Amino acid sequence: MKAETRNAAAAAAVLLALCAVPFLAGKFTVYLTMRIMLLGIFAVGYNLLLGQTGLLSFGHGAFYAAGAYGLGFFGLHVSGHPLFGVAAGVAAAVLLAVLVGYLCVRHTEIYFAMLTLACGMMVFSLIWNAREITGGDDGLIGIMRSPVSFFGLFKIPIGTDRQFYFFVLVFFAFSVWAAHRIRQSPFGLALAGIRENARRSEFAGVPVRRYRLAVFVLSGAFAGLSGSLEALLESNARPFMAHWTHSAEPVLVSLLGGLSSLAGPLVGGAIFVAMREIIQRFTENWMLGFGIVLLVIIMGFRGGVMGTLSALFRKATAPGEG
């Protein structure tokens, strides 16, 4: 079977399974699956920056928070329509990403990482301290899930978790599709070229800085989408969404699942959320358990879960040795 057909079949199977979850599983599993999809959107967008372009950002929590607060403010002051709210959240994230990105993409490697970290910390402290506007450490509470109405013609309710699940699933499927297309596109190849050899990319006629900014903003948009959906899911926006510990999540998840494939961050996200749930039942210090797993992956299986699996698969199907 050709690799493309195989991937398409796998994607269809996963989508079908995801559609079945709210009908077969309990409330808590539905909730957890939504959390996995949210982290998946965040990480799959983030990996366009890290895995595809080779830029390590520690500030994407800020864009996630921009999405959540953007949707929150829009809901409080303009309209409760969830689709417009999500659009407002993504727009806020894009705007912030343009500002932060413009500053950061002039630098690379450790300087880039530290600049994004610094910008993220500034955003966190702004949200934390502007109590009158953002609600400070309480966050923005009471975000409603109004029905999705299409020009008042018909309305789709998303009030219950089972209903909202499909709202998330649509955005998740769209995000994964978009990330897939970007990776296969000429733009994606230009990004890979920048990762492999930025100087040579310039000599190939690629304006490297502009491409870095573009992918930075693009990954910020994914983060904003994920953040705005979480605000709807949890009915609030919290300052810790912008905290650097949250910015580290897509990094860890991408490393865990594997940087070099589309599925890597998705699988990593699923493992991350599931492990957090399981370990937290036994101990408060779930980061200890996760740290050990990450240690093993990075030291022993550099390609992450997906990298290791595909290497095994290649070995098993290799002609000759079998």
Next chain:
Amino acid sequence: MGAPLLTTEKLSNHFGMVCTARDLDLRFERGVLTSIIGPNGAGKSTLINLLTGHLPVQAGKILFQGREITRLPIHRRVRMGICRSFQVVNVFPELTVAQNVMIPVLARTGRSWRPIRSLSRETAVMRETEAFLEKVALLTERDTPATALSHGDLRLLEVGVALAAAPTLLFLDEPTAGMNPVERVRLLENIRELAREGRTTFVVVEHDMDVVFSLSERIIVLHRGEVLCDGTPEAVRADAKVREVYLGDDVSDLFRYREEE
């Protein structure tokens, strides 16, 4: 010959106290295959780095087809038609041979911004990429990752990536370094043929004097950042100052020396 392709006015560069370019006034004419030679530290690589934007210009001016490009960023110069290859192989290691060549083709044709369209549908780009691979005799290796190529093939790819930017003026920095004689002859044949096609003007930095004298129509000898001699191969061979710089030895003898790598 018409207007010169590229001219420099009092181009200068210093690294601390070391002068690597001193008031260089050079003209490169369209279609004249030129070599730049000189002992180590003469400023050959510095000159290429200045002209292509790799190094910022400290003093002087560069004009390309009449337009000043002194402070333009690298990618703008490439779009205008100035490109280079590197002395040490400098390609995209984890990408395939075809992808390596495709990046400059996409950038040149303005297609590299397309974020949704699948690469496999860019048939015009594919065809052009294959044509360039054919020129450097790498078509059979199109799906090999660059890291898996032999040294000679990597050098060919290095030149292929530079050619794929379809430059009007192409600087090749020691294109045959570390190649075996067979590969060397093959690459030189390619360069000669491409030069004859006339779309690209080649300027080559070389250590191998057999290569230099068999290939060039014009030779520029640099020494301590200055032009020591500039003319046809015969004129350079006969020049007394050149002999002196090369320790007064018999030129043909000395010119047999090869860069150890």
